[in-house]
Amino acid sequence: MCVHTAQTSLAPEPETQLDSITIHRSEIKPRPAALMSPGELDENITQAALSLWESKGDYPHTVIVFGFTWKLARYYWLFKKRGIRLILALTIFPEFEENLPRWFGKLKWQMRTILLTQLFDGLTVYSSAFVRLYRGLGISSRKLHIIPFPVDDGRFRPAExxxxxxxxxxxxxxxxxxxxxxxxxxxxxxxxxxxxxxxxxxxxxxxxxxxxxxxxxxxxxxxxxxxxxxxxxxxxxxxxxxxxxxxxxxxxxxxxxxxxxxxxxxxxxxxxxxxxxxxxxxxxxxxxxxxxxxxxxxxxxxxxxxxxxxxxxxxxxxxxxxxxxxxxxxxxxxxxxxxxxxxxxxxxxxxxxxxxxxxxxxxxxxxxxx
CATH class of the missing domain: 3.40.50.2000 (Glycogen Phosphorylase B;)
Known part of the structure; x- marks a missing residue:
């Protein structure tokens, strides 16, 4: 299993191992990752991951992506053309724009979600609340996978x-x-x-x-x-x-x-x-x-x-x-x-x-x- 993320001042190494997981950290240009919007950062990391796979001629069979913008759709279509199974991690409960009528914001979110299910082979969610929400849109339970938020009890433990x-x-x-x-x-x-x-x-x-x-x-x-x-x-x-x-x-x-x-x-x-x-x-x-x-x-x-x-x-x-x-x-x-x-x-x-x-x-x- 591999993780692709960005280099930061706290983690500057281009590649490290964590148990059996390889972590690739890409250098983000032209400015530090902390100064980028989430969409910019996602695009930079996706480009770097694709370049790495192409240089090795070795593609993963499954990719889980965190975050989505329509600018990234072209990369994901490339992934699918190479036979890669695409999973989108949904981590944020929908919040509708206050400057739009609520019914319109909800409709906009529903249409976007339905389109995403056509692009991705599956969706991971944090909890049963997400499952209930997306099942309400008619999304098959076979496409929804609960992957809980992971907690490291080596770090998070009681103190005497x-x-x-x-x-x-x-x-x-x-x-x-x-x-x-x-x-x-x-x-x-x-x-x-x-x-x-x-x-x-x-x-x-x-x-x-x-x-x-x-x-x-x-x-x-x-x-x-x-x-x-x-x-x-x-x-x-x-x-x-x-x-x-x-x-x-x-x-x-x-x-x-x-x-x-x-x-x-x-x-x-x-x-x-x-x-x-x-x-x-x-x-x-x-x-x-x-x-x-x-x-x-x-x-x-x-x-x-x-x-x-x-x-x-x-x-x-x-x-x-x-x-x-x-x-x-x-x-x-x-x-x-x-x-x-x-x-x-x-x-x-x-x-x-x-x-x-x-x-x-x-x-x-x-x-x-x-």
Missing amino acids: DDEKRLLRKTLGFGDLDGPIIVFMGSVISRKGADLLLAAWLLIEKNYPTATLIFVGPYGPRETHLTASLRREQEHFQRGFQGLLDQLSTPQSVRITGAVDNPEDYFRMADIFAFPSRLEGLGGVIPEAMACGLPCVLTRFEGFPETEFGKPGEHFLEADFTPKSIAKAIQTLLDSSSERARVGENGRSNALRVFGLPHVAQKLAYLCRPT
Whole structure:
């Protein structure tokens, strides 16, 4: 099995081995991968992969592609002409453009999806929620394959108390002795960061030693922003700042910015709160669960039917209101035994569903020669 991706400053080697997987990293020109839009990056990686196969005269029997633009369709037709089986990985739940009527946006998405099923031999999805969505379009279940988001339990694992204290000190939170509630992801409206901060306003006075930490960039990547998204983000940030200004204890909320080591922030924390509105899956959820964190979640659009387990047993579920989110967080803050129970149950389920061996087995079966 091979993976084709881009060279970065963190991974500059053109080729490495990870167990039995060969990873090819292509040099991206004329500018670094981090400064490219997703479409530009996909096209560069696809061109590099095709050139490598042609130079060797050896083509794979199955290719799984992450991301699609119509500019790439010509490459995929070339793949199919060479007998390559094409699988498209769908990782994002549909979000319809706000400047279009919802019915038109939905129709546009439906037509695009139906056309994609003609080009690709199969679709991989993260969860049962995707299967239900695409089966509703009449797509055959034979074309849909659930490949869960993989979680490495070597990286994402619980920390003992001594290690947790050391992590806090190393990450710049050595002054915090009380419970830490962590949010992981871009601080944007879609991920419910404003809901969580509004909930915190109801909590902070009653828990003076507790701290809420937003781990992630304050807004989406610049290359992902359209003009409408930029306006939306500016509006969100004004509202978010307004909530920050209402805090009785401003030091009880911290924002780290983007990080390269999310596992360390999970492992130093006590609770994970993620009141998102829309996700493809929300990969940070099984990662947090694997670290043994009890999770407070909202049933966002795209929420899996079974993969995260049962509410009340494997996670706590809240409504999309600050009061409901605050109540769930307070339930965990008030009881160390409840934190331990939900955290242990969530970890056990996450490793069973999202653990690397299980996901690798499903992926290997999908990519087998037919």
